[in-house]
Amino acid sequence: MKTRAAVAVAAGKPLEIMEVDLEGPREGEVLVEIKATGICHTDEFTLSGADPEGLFPAILGHEGAGVVVDVGKGVTSLKKGDHVIPLYTPECRQCPSCLSRKTNLCTAIRATQGQGLMPDGSSRFSIGKDKIFHYMGCSTFSNFTVLPEIALAKVNPDAPFDKICYIGCGVTTGIGAVINTAKVEQGATAVVFGLGGIGLNVIQGLKLAGADMIIGVDLNNDKKAWGERFGMTHFVNPKEIDGDVVPYLVNMTKRGADQIGGADYTFDCTGSTKVMRQALEASHRGWGKSVVIGVAGAGQEISTRPFQLVTGRTWMGTAFGGARGRTDVPKIVDWYMDGKIQIDPMITHTLKLEDINKGFDLMHEGKSIRSVVVY
Numbered sequence: 001m002k003t004r005a006a007v008a009v010a011a012g013k014p015l016e017i018m019e020v021d022l023e024g025p026r027e028g029e030v031l032v033e034i035k036a037t038g039i040c041h042t043d044e045f046t047l048s049g050a051d052p053e054g055l056f057p058a059i060l061g062h063e064g065a066g067v068v069v070d071v072g073k074g075v076t077s078l079k080k081g082d083h084v085i086p087l088y089t090p091e092c093r094q095c096p097s098c099l100s101r102k103t104n105l106c107t108a109i110r111a112t113q114g115q116g117l118m119p120d121g122s123s124r125f126s127i128g129k130d131k132i133f134h135y136m137g138c139s140t141f142s143n144f145t146v147l148p149e150i151a152l153a154k155v156n157p158d159a160p161f162d163k164i165c166y167i168g169c170g171v172t173t174g175i176g177a178v179i180n181t182a183k184v185e186q187g188a189t190a191v192v193f194g195l196g197g198i199g200l201n202v203i204q205g206l207k208l209a210g211a212d213m214i215i216g217v218d219l220n221n222d223k224k225a226w227g228e229r230f231g232m233t234h235f236v237n238p239k240e241i242d243g244d245v246v247p248y249l250v251n252m253t254k255r256g257a258d259q260i261g262g263a264d265y266t267f268d269c270t271g272s273t274k275v276m277r278q279a280l281e282a283s284h285r286g287w288g289k290s291v292v293i294g295v296a297g298a299g300q301e302i303s304t305r306p307f308q309l310v311t312g313r314t315w316m317g318t319a320f321g322g323a324r325g326r327t328d329v330p331k332i333v334d335w336y337m338d339g340k341i342q343i344d345p346m347i348t349h350t351l352k353l354e355d356i357n358k359g360f361d362l363m364h365e366g367k368s369i370r371s372v373v374v375y
């Protein structure tokens with residue numbers, strides 16, 4: 001069949017809207033009509049050429065929602081008409097990682113996904129004889145796409161596509177980092193570095209978990225009002241304080257008879273390795289947990305004095321908020337439908353596919369929290 005897609009033709013070039021050929025689903029695969037897709041930082045990272053693993057031409061996009069149009073042989077968990085969210089972290093429930101119960105990083109299709117291919121080693125997208133690569137196993141910048149059955153979460157059919165597409169990455173990553181990775185408890189204190197599309201979801205996850213003190217840190221003062229909207233209790237702009245932000249935060253979080261400061265939990269939602277260090281060092285001696293969510297540039301390294309760890313801080317990281325997609329994503333959609341979490345206010349821009357490059361510009365300029373393309 002033919003489908004309309006925004007194609008990343010080469011590194012550093014704008015996406016081009018064109019008709020491409022899409023082969024139907026093979027065994028274990030599902031054809032999905034994408035109804036809406038968010039634009040996220042990794043799409044931009046890959047498009048810019050900064051990602052050494054980026055492949056071209058490719059159909060980017062990994063934050064979508066849509067409807068099953070057709071299923072291949074052997075597909076049992078999905079049928080035509082089901083509403084689905086694509087998963088860049090699949091859940092096969094059979095590989096050693098899934099069976100371990102210790103990680104969400106399913107390995108069933110990992111190798112081919114990283115090569116921009118379906119599990120059988122081929123691509124379903126082409127223009128004439130020329131192959132186009134898949135991206136993060138999703139390629140949601142195409143109106144129709146093919147995914148493995150294990151990379152689709154079946155969700156409530158009443159949920160609006162243009163909002164729940166955000167659950168395909170940002171919402172689940174932020175809320176999941178709090179609940180699955182850090183395992184934040186009631187009454188905790190927390191610091192969130194970077195109040196963008198991820199940090200705001202960390203804040204609403206902290207609120208859900210019952211955290212008491214939720215400190216947001218951002219260089220941009222406009223983010224204060226944004227944070228407060230989702231439960232932030234204090235705001236710090238590192239540019240507007242005297243001295244280093246770490247002692248400032250430690251001082252803010254002093255409590256107990258010994259007056260030792262530091263947050264129970266800290267989160268990096270910036271991707272800056274400098275901020276990752278600040279986040280670790282702003283966590284409490286003896287038990288502080290610091291979660292790296294931001295993705296740093298290729299080849300970057302983090303550092304701290306080992307004393308920070310010897311004195312009981314834990315440095316950890318999370319992919320897709322530690323969520324097992326087929327199990328957890330439908331629950332998050334239900335939380336949204338039940339009003340337990342908010343999504344609508346974070347979707348600041350809605351665009352047509354023709355204007356997708358404008359969505360990338362808005363992200364660059366820091367003008368959007370999330371832009372969503374509606375097909």
Ligand code: NAD
Nearest residue numbers: 041173194196197198218219269271293294295318319320
């Ligand atoms: P964003 O650009 O919307 O937000 C980043 C925020 O950080 C901005 O508000 C910016 O002003 C602030 N910031 C930048 N430097 C800062 C500093 N030194 N101190 C304090 N604040 C600072 O980005 P986003 O969409 O929220 O994504 C954040 C990061 O999360 C990205 O690196 C993205 O790739 C990553 N991410 C990771 C996962 C995962 O599974 N681990 C999933 C999705 C996104």
Ligand code: 022
Nearest residue numbers: 040041042088089105113114136137169295319320
């Ligand atoms: C999503 N991300 C950033 C913004 N939006 C993002 C990027 C990378 C990962 C997670 C979220 C990530 C963390 C760890 C891994 N990835 C490796 C997983 C593994 O090896 O099992 C990651 C993922 C997918 C791809 C590359 C890296 C890919 O499909 N190309 C989950």
Ligand code: ZN
Nearest residue numbers: 040041042169
């Ligand atoms: Zn993303």
